[in-house]
Amino acid sequence: xxxxxxxxxxxxxxxxxxxxxxxxxxxxxxxxxxxxxxxxxxxxxxxxxxxxxxxxxxxxxxxxxxxxxxxxxxxxxxxxxxxxxxxxxxxxxxxxxxxxxxxxxxxxxxxxxxxxxxxxxxxxxxxxxxxxxxxxxxxxxxxxxxxxxxxxxxxxxxxxxxxxxxxxxxxxxxxxxxxxxxxxxxxxxxxxxxxxxxxxxxxxxxxxxxxxxxxxxxxxxxxxxxxxxxxxxxxxxxxxxxxxxxxxxxxxxxxxxxxxxxxxxxxxxxxxxxxxxxxxxxxxxxxxxxxxxxxxxxxxxxxxxxxxxxxxxxxxxxxxxxxxxxxxxxxxxxxxxxxxxxxxxxxxxxxxxxxxxxxxxxxx
Amino acid sequence: xxxxxxxxxxxxxxxxxxxxxxxxxxxxxxxxxxxxxxxxxxxxxxxxxxxxxxxxxxxxxxxxxxxxxxxxxxxxxxxxxxxxxxxxxxxxxxxxxxxxxxxxxxxxxxxxxxxxxxxxxxxxxxxxxxxxxxxxxxxxxxxxxxxxxxxxxxxxxxxxxxxxxxxxxxxxxxxxxxxxxxxxxxxxxxxxxxxxxxxxxxxxxxxxxxxxxxxxxxxxxxxxxxxxxxxxxxxxxxxxxxxxxxxxxxxxxxxxxxxxxxxxxxxxxxxxxxxxxxxxxxxxxx
Numbered sequence: 001x002x003x004x005x006x007x008x009x010x011x012x013x014x015x016x017x018x019x020x021x022x023x024x025x026x027x028x029x030x031x032x033x034x035x036x037x038x039x040x041x042x043x044x045x046x047x048x049x050x051x052x053x054x055x056x057x058x059x060x061x062x063x064x065x066x067x068x069x070x071x072x073x074x075x076x077x078x079x080x081x082x083x084x085x086x087x088x089x090x091x092x093x094x095x096x097x098x099x100x101x102x103x104x105x106x107x108x109x110x111x112x113x114x115x116x117x118x119x120x121x122x123x124x125x126x127x128x129x130x131x132x133x134x135x136x137x138x139x140x141x142x143x144x145x146x147x148x149x150x151x152x153x154x155x156x157x158x159x160x161x162x163x164x165x166x167x168x169x170x171x172x173x174x175x176x177x178x179x180x181x182x183x184x185x186x187x188x189x190x191x192x193x194x195x196x197x198x199x200x201x202x203x204x205x206x207x208x209x210x211x212x213x214x215x216x217x218x219x220x221x222x223x224x225x226x227x228x229x230x231x232x233x234x235x236x237x238x239x240x241x242x243x244x245x246x247x248x249x250x251x252x253x254x255x256x257x258x259x260x261x262x263x264x265x266x267x268x269x270x271x272x273x274x275x276x277x278x279x280x281x282x283x284x285x286x287x288x289x290x291x292x293x294x295x296x297x298x299x300x301x302x303x304x305x306x307x308x309x310x311x312x313x314x315x316x317x318x319x320x321x322x323x324x325x326x327x328x329x330x331x332x333x334x335x336x337x338x339x340x341x342x343x344x345x346x347x348x349x350x351x352x353x354x355x356x357x358x359x360x361x362x363x364x
Numbered sequence: 365x366x367x368x369x370x371x372x373x374x375x376x377x378x379x380x381x382x383x384x385x386x387x388x389x390x391x392x393x394x395x396x397x398x399x400x401x402x403x404x405x406x407x408x409x410x411x412x413x414x415x416x417x418x419x420x421x422x423x424x425x426x427x428x429x430x431x432x433x434x435x436x437x438x439x440x441x442x443x444x445x446x447x448x449x450x451x452x453x454x455x456x457x458x459x460x461x462x463x464x465x466x467x468x469x470x471x472x473x474x475x476x477x478x479x480x481x482x483x484x485x486x487x488x489x490x491x492x493x494x495x496x497x498x499x500x501x502x503x504x505x506x507x508x509x510x511x512x513x514x515x516x517x518x519x520x521x522x523x524x525x526x527x528x529x530x531x532x533x534x535x536x537x538x539x540x541x542x543x544x545x546x547x548x549x550x551x552x553x554x555x556x557x558x559x560x561x562x563x564x565x566x567x568x569x570x571x572x573x574x575x576x577x578x579x580x581x582x583x584x585x586x587x588x589x590x591x592x593x594x595x596x597x598x599x600x601x602x603x604x605x606x607x608x609x610x611x612x613x614x615x616x617x618x619x620x621x622x623x624x625x626x627x628x629x630x631x632x633x634x635x636x637x638x639x640x641x642x643x644x645x646x647x648x649x650x
Contacts, residue, residue, distance in 0.1 A: 149616050149617065151594055151595055151614060151616055153595065163468070163470045163471075163552070164470055165469075165470035165471045165472045165491070165552065166471075166554070167472070169476040169477075170475055170476040170477065195637075198477065199477060199557070199559040199560075199593045199595075199596070200477070201595070232595050232596070232597055232614065233593060233595050233596045233597065234562075234596050234597045234636055234637045235597045235612070267594075267595045267614040267616070268614075270611060270612070270613055270614065270622065271611075271612075272609065272610070272611040272622065272623065272624070272625075273609065273610050273611070274607075274609040274624075274625045275606045275607040275608075275609055275625065276607045276608045276609065276610070277606070277607035277608070290607065290609075293623070293625075295611065295622065295623050331575070352610070353610065354612065
């Protein structure tokens, strides 16, 4: 009995160490369509793209590198700064040899959670279920010269040796051209548009203060990233300011505070927003879809789409936004979609889409 | 009775003291005004040494001087304009130091940017100083020059209390205006950007190319004929069966152009701010 206990402990330790070091891919062939998709994304979550690729059907035309690039991102896109957090799966239909599984993915990114939905075909190869990963057509821009006439504004500020009369150039003149307070449950949402009326670029932000019926301040918020902060001359940006847990019925007055600052800026890149239309997605929700086209010669790493919706009187009734997890290569269309609540969709008469861009290593 | 006598003695002593101060002040001969930065020679009488006190704006000097000789107050000691008192021994005198000739100008030009062809829109305020940064209170002629594209508008104003002010029209042509205030050898330059107003009209043309439809405006001007500044946003919109396509193009070298997707039939429009341009019914390039 005295010898038996140490032997049991040693055997248990060896078994536990072995279990901890074993790769799941080597051990767990998928026995169900949902299991195949779950195993694939479990490996993606662990950044084990080689292991994840083991669950991809050989009949597909995706190679391992393309598969990894599809999931981990490329060209400094938002996907390259994200990691998969959750993958919920649901079998849409299934037969003996193939099935369709919907994967609802949630990525953690530098700008908050990013959601993606993929309907994946799963097929039976021998005794195992494998995912037919759709081949992503990677856009490659052919070698060429794109002529650009770059335009930028530089600002000379007053120097330390200047006399006190030499004051800095004035900030650009900006104006809030529309504003609308919307109740949303127990929240108050302020939406509107701001225009740079000047001839120089500005860095703008909009703040709002809600005043209650007793004259007290109910809340102060800013538009944060629900705005295009850099506005070129005559450019209009939507803005949205959310006040969580402040009911509009309690608000007597809204004090708006537009701020602007003169900044150096570049007029490029120009991004076209093509084929904008409101559609219903696979889950039955209204979305505003379209394609973004980078008409300049430099890669835009992280595009940010801002959509403004108007009613039939031209009033702004909603502003939604969304980041695109693909980089915009020159002259290459990239799809985008932003949510539109069903309640709002019924009142939308017109809409306008603008694009913020974040570009690394810009040489302008 | 004792109290009355005491008050009488005190008043007498005070009166004698005041009389003696006035009498002694007359003994130091100084000019009523001295220009800042120029020295001053104060003649003294008597013999032996005495203590010199000089008190003025930002100045307090104490030193031993020899009586019977001229005492020199250096230019460094008389830099700040204002009222000075000099005392040597029991004698004292007062004089004013006035600002010297104009040496520098602090020039406020406002605003930084103005619309072209607007009357009384540019203001310039000049504060004139001597080389010791004393405000020159004596009236001085200040010249204001506003130059755009080699065309100069000038105005001369006399300063009052060290300040001169002028309001000028912006010129008909846009561009960076050189706004100069000068007096004597001193001059200061500021830049006031004169800018075009909103576009007067926008006219665009469209032509097919390998990527779709190339839309381009003619040169965009305001109603005074000035080119609208580069960088101004011009929005092209094409609406067809596939939806709406928009491009926020920037004016570069006077025109704006953009690439719109190919379409079999589309309505193409152009706008900048509140100004709407022409509309094109696109029939696949026909």
